[in-house]
Amino acid sequence: MPMQRLNYQHLFYFWHVVTEGSITAACEKLHLAQPTISGQLTVFEQAIGEKLFYKQGRKLQLTDTGRIVFHYAEEIFALGRELGNTLKGLPTGRALRLSIGIADALPKLVVYRLMQPVFQLPEPVQIFCYEDKVERLLADVSLQSIDLVLSDTPLTSNSNANVFNHLLGESPVTVFATAQLAAIYRPNFPRSLSGAPFLLPTGNTALRRSLDQWFDSESIRPNIQAEIEDSALIKTFGKGGMGLFVAPTTVEAEIQRQYVVEVVGRIAVVKERFYAITVRRQLKHPAVTAILDNARDNLF
Incomplete structure (x- = not known):
């Protein structure tokens, strides 16, 4: 049976568990025993009819339903804080x-x-x-x-x-590398990219699919050092000299400045769309x- 009435105390406990990162941390914040919050979360899940968390190792992760409930809880308790300020005569x-x-x-x-x-x-x-x-x-x-x-x-x-x-x-992409690697692979670009150490996004991304098509069309066989899903982590590895990487040309200057890298070359036909x-x-x-x-x- 669908939930008829929202229990805001249960929602409050749930919100604290998410914001504090664990049931233990929420208990310390609220000065409550762990069985109390664990039990109230179980009752809350039963009332909703859906699981809010799942375990990943020792950590609790939000389910899809949990994420939706948390988004609304954030807004509900933000309004509650505003109400408190209003009653106190604060702006x-x-x-x-x-x-x-x-x-x-x-x-x-x-x-x-x-x-x-x-x-x-x-x-x-x-x-x-x-x-x-x-x-x-x-x-x-x-x-x-x-x-x-x-x-x-x-x-x-x-x-x-x-x-x-x-x-x-959309933006074409630029190939970046540390000064040492750029000096090696900038001459004779893009032919120089065959055998070059590369840090590439994972295959489930649109950019990786476009790059693979371009590599094939140009008969370029890069030496893939790592496939990394997070774009910021790719650049961090690139900054450390682990390999060449690509990023949108539209933020070329910021990437050079932030990651202390140089331009190896630009691939005008590979576009990253947003x-x-x-x-x-x-x-x-x-x-x-x-x-x-x-x-x-x-x-x-």
């Missing part, structure tokens, strides 16, 4: 809330550039960022618990019909509109 300073899902393969410097106009809006904006696989984020945006998903791949035709793609733009995915075609959230307008007019 609320309520900010516009923006919840963004970020595909884990998306370059973080591009994400930063995309979100910059949000901080220039006349009204304050409180931003919540969630990084995950695109498929999981799309489940959240279709339920309207996330305002916007930033992704390197569009929504497929067999996905939720009420969710829409907005192409933000999409915003929303639950409505007509956009009303001013921060979402600002992100899309800036990307189309300035960034790309």
Whole structure:
């Protein structure tokens, strides 16, 4: 039977377990015994009719339902804090809330550039960022618990019909490396890339598929040192001299400065595309509109 009435005490315990990172930490914060919170979480799950957590090793991870409940709990208790401030006669300073899902393969410097106009809006904006696989984020945006998903791949035709793609733009890619490696592989680019040590994104990313097609078309056989899902980790390994890596040309200067690397060459025919995915075609959230307008007019 579906839950008839939300028990906010149970929701409060659940929210503390997630924000503190474990049941033990939540118990210390709330000065309660572990069986008390564990028991109340079990009752809460039974009332909802769904599991909120699953175990990964010794850690608790949120299920899809748990993630949705947590998003709402964040907003509920933020409103509660505002109510407390209001009753105390303090200014609320309520900010516009923006919840963004970020595909884990998306370059973080591009994400930063995309979100910059949000901080220039006349009204304050409180931003919540969630990084995950695109498929999981799309489940959240279709339920309207996330305002916007930033992704390197569009929504497929067999996905939720009420969710829409907005192409933000595209960028060719640049090959980067430390000064020592760049001096070796910059001459005779791109032929020099055959046998070069490479750090590549994993095969489930759009960029990796495009790179593999280009390597095949040019008969280039790179020496793949590592396949890494997280784009920031690829650059960190690249900074350490573990191999060459690619990133969007649109943030070329920032990558050179932040990771102390040099340009080996540019691959104009390999494009990395960026999409915003929303639950409505007509956009009303001013921060979402600002992100899309800036990307189309300035960034790309």
